[in-house]
Amino acid sequence: MRVVLAEDHPTVRAGTRAFLEPEGFVVVGEAACERQALKVVSEQRPDVLMLDVRLESGLALKAIPQLLAAAPGMGILVQSCYEDRAIICGALAAGASGYLLKSSPVSELVVAARTVASGGRYVQPSLGAGLARAQGREPDLPLRERQVLGLLAEGHTNREVAARLTVSVRTVESVRAALRARLGLVTRADLVAYARQNSSADV
Numbered sequence: 001m002r003v004v005l006a007e008d009h010p011t012v013r014a015g016t017r018a019f020l021e022p023e024g025f026v027v028v029g030e031a032a033c034e035r036q037a038l039k040v041v042s043e044q045r046p047d048v049l050m051l052d053v054r055l056e057s058g059l060a061l062k063a064i065p066q067l068l069a070a071a072p073g074m075g076i077l078v079q080s081c082y083e084d085r086a087i088i089c090g091a092l093a094a095g096a097s098g099y100l101l102k103s104s105p106v107s108e109l110v111v112a113a114r115t116v117a118s119g120g121r122y123v124q125p126s127l128g129a130g131l132a133r134a135q136g137r138e139p140d141l142p143l144r145e146r147q148v149l150g151l152l153a154e155g156h157t158n159r160e161v162a163a164r165l166t167v168s169v170r171t172v173e174s175v176r177a178a179l180r181a182r183l184g185l186v187t188r189a190d191l192v193a194y195a196r197q198n199s200s201a202d203v
Contacts, residue, residue: 001117002046004029006037007079008056012102016050019106020113032056034063042070048117051096053080053087061087064094075116088127098122125194141179148175153195 003025007013010032017027029040033056041049049067051060064076077098078091088099098116100109101124108124115122141149144165151161158176162169180191 001025001048001114002028002044003113003117004031004037004040004044004046004049006031006040006049006055006060007052008032008054009052012052016109019109023110025113025117034060034066037063038066038070041067041074045071046074048075048077048113050077050079050113053078053082053091061090061094061096064091064096068095075119077112077116077122083127088123092123099127100124101127145175145179148172149179149195152176152192 001024003020005013005016005027007016007030013030020027028044028046031037031040037049037051037055037060049071051064051067053060061078067076068074075097076095077100078096079100079102080087080091081102082088083101091099097119098112098121100112100122104112104124112122112124147165148161151164156164158169158172162172165172176188176191180188
C-alpha cells in the first residue's frame with residue numbers, strides 16, 4: 001500500500017515511516033504544508049494520505065476536498081492530538097475516511113491505515129462512540145445485531161449467545177464481525193466495551 005505523509009514535524013514523519021514500512025506500506029512522498037501535499041499526491045496517487053490536522057500552513061481540513069480531487073480514489077486518514085468533536089466532524093464532512101489520535105498505539109495506526117487505504121472508514125472507537133452519544137443517537141442496528149450486542153453486554157460467550165438465539169457459533173462470529181465493521185471497532189474487547197456502554201439492545 002502506497003502512502004504519503006503530510007506532517008510538519010520531520011521527526012514525526014520519520015517515526016511514522018519506521019512504523020509503517022515493516023508492515024508492508026511504501027512511503028512514496030512526504031509534505032510539510034498543503035501546497036507540498038497537493039503536489040505530492042497529484043504526482044504519486046497514493047492509496048492513503050496520512051494528514052496531520054495542522055500543517056505549517058495552518059488547519060489542514062480545508063484542503064481535504066482539493067487533495068481528494070488531485071488523487072481520486074485516495075483515502076485520507078487524519079491524525080491529530082485533538083479530541084474536539086467539531087474538528088472530528090469537520091474532517092469527516094470534508095471527505096476524510098478516518099480520524100486517529102496521535103497517542104494511539106502503533107497496532108491501531110496500522111489497522112487504521114490499512115482500512116482507509118482499502119477504501120474503508122476508520123474512526124478511533126472511543127471517539128466514534130463519543131460522537132454518537134454527543135449527537136444523541138445510536139447506530140440503527142438490525143435486530144439480530146442488537147440481540148447479539150445485548151447478550152455480549154451481559155457477558156455471554158459466543159457459544160452461549162448461539163445457544164440463546166438458536167443459531168450456530170459461526171453465525172454469532174459473523175454478526176460480531178459485522179458489528180465491529182459497522183461501529184468502527186477494531187478488537188473483540190472494543191466490541192464488548194461498547195456493548196456494556198450501550199446495553200439497551202433487544203434480547
